[in-house]
Amino acid sequence: MSFKSLVLSRIIAFITDQDRRDKRADKFEAKRKRAGDPHEVIFFHDVTDPYSHILLLALPDVIKDTDIKLTCHLVNEPKDDVVPERVMLSDYALKDAQVLATRAGFKCKLIPPSDQQVKKVRSAIAAAFVENDIRTACNISKALWSDENIPDSEYHWQQSQSEGTAILTKLGHYMGGMLYYGGEWYWGLDRLHYLETRLRSVGALTKSDTFPMPSVPASTGKVHGRLHMYFSFRSPYSYIALQRAIALTDAYGVELKLRFVLPMVMRGLPVPKSKRLYIVNDVAREAKRLGLPFGRIVDPLGKAVERGYALMPWAREQGQDIRLAQNFSTAVSSQGIDATTDKGLRRIVETAGLSWDESKEKLLIDEWSAEAEINRQELTNHSLWGVPSFRFEDKCVWGQDRMWLIEEWFQDKNRE
Incomplete structure (x- = not known):
């Protein structure tokens, strides 16, 4: 193994080490308690992203009857270097988000919005976020993705979205549909259960998971294929x-x-550093849940x-x-x-x-x-x-x- 590979392997092992992650979470909670701060969850919303929409629909019930502080920010669409196949992703995300919404019990049919509708919604949702009115934001987003009438708003959303994107970048991420709490990222409905588990562990939440990860395989059978x-x-x-x-x-x-x-990199498609870091941390979390070893990586x-x-x-x-x-x-x-x-x-x-x-x-x-x-x-x-x-x-x-x-x-x- 080259010296560079050895160093990188040890860095990744350090980053993904579960004990270190647990200690960081404990340190965050201790600091939060000393300061008397609430359990603040930050939501980054991309109005053009169906995964953001589905996650937004789930959030009111997550924080209901809790003292969790939910702070919401509008953000830009991700840059091309993190979405190398934007058109294919847009088409796929709409279909996949519909499957996810149905599985999660949301009765909705996602209809891709027009650019004019998106612009109108940015203003209305930004105004709702400023007022911390998550229910209104949900209703506006429902209207957008259902091709229904969107309420007029004079709110200047550009500065709010720019500030939200700056906060997202400063905290180390690159796309919407994300939740952030105490140094850790949670993407969409698929990772919400991790956040809920963490909030339960610190006494901020008592209810069960909104979208529990299904166990696979859940059954057996004989299928020719x-x-x-x-x-x-x-x-x-x-x-x-x-x-x-x-x-x-x-x-x-x-x-x-x-x-x-x-x-992807060997096919000429970029994978920026922020995306690579999120992936290894997310995989470490998933590997632990599934009982798989992970972390001593030598990049092949x-x-x-x-x-x-x-x-x-x-x-x-x-x-x-x-x-x-x-x-x-x-x-x-x-x-x-x-x-x-x-x-x-x-x-x-x-x-x-x-x-x-x-x-x-x-x-x-x-x-x-x-x-x-x-x-x-x-x-x-x-x-x-x-x-x-x-x-x-x-x-x-x-x-x-x-x-x-x-x-x-x-x-x-x-x-x-």
């Missing part, structure tokens, strides 16, 4: 998703087909990814591609193993029950790059770009947060 998983050896979310996809497909007898693609970007992909077609022929992918992602995400070295890669290969001598020969053959491009193009054809993504028959979904949705697909198929 194939689940395609588009993944990257560099993606921490792919690491978590792979472990979960294996368990889910095993429970239903579904074939798991792995489709590797180049990491470049050579290590290429070496790993070079072995995948051969491992597939041996019936060991899933095991190799599982070992590789675990090694670079939680065991501090450098796959750029023969020592590191050999350990990964042999743990998968494969021959190191044979694998050395396969490393010299470039069969993988054409396959990676085919997989990327297929992903794009399904209007997706990021990993992990999944396809089952004609249904596609992005992200390990939707494993419960994939299980619903399996259950629907099982009932046919």
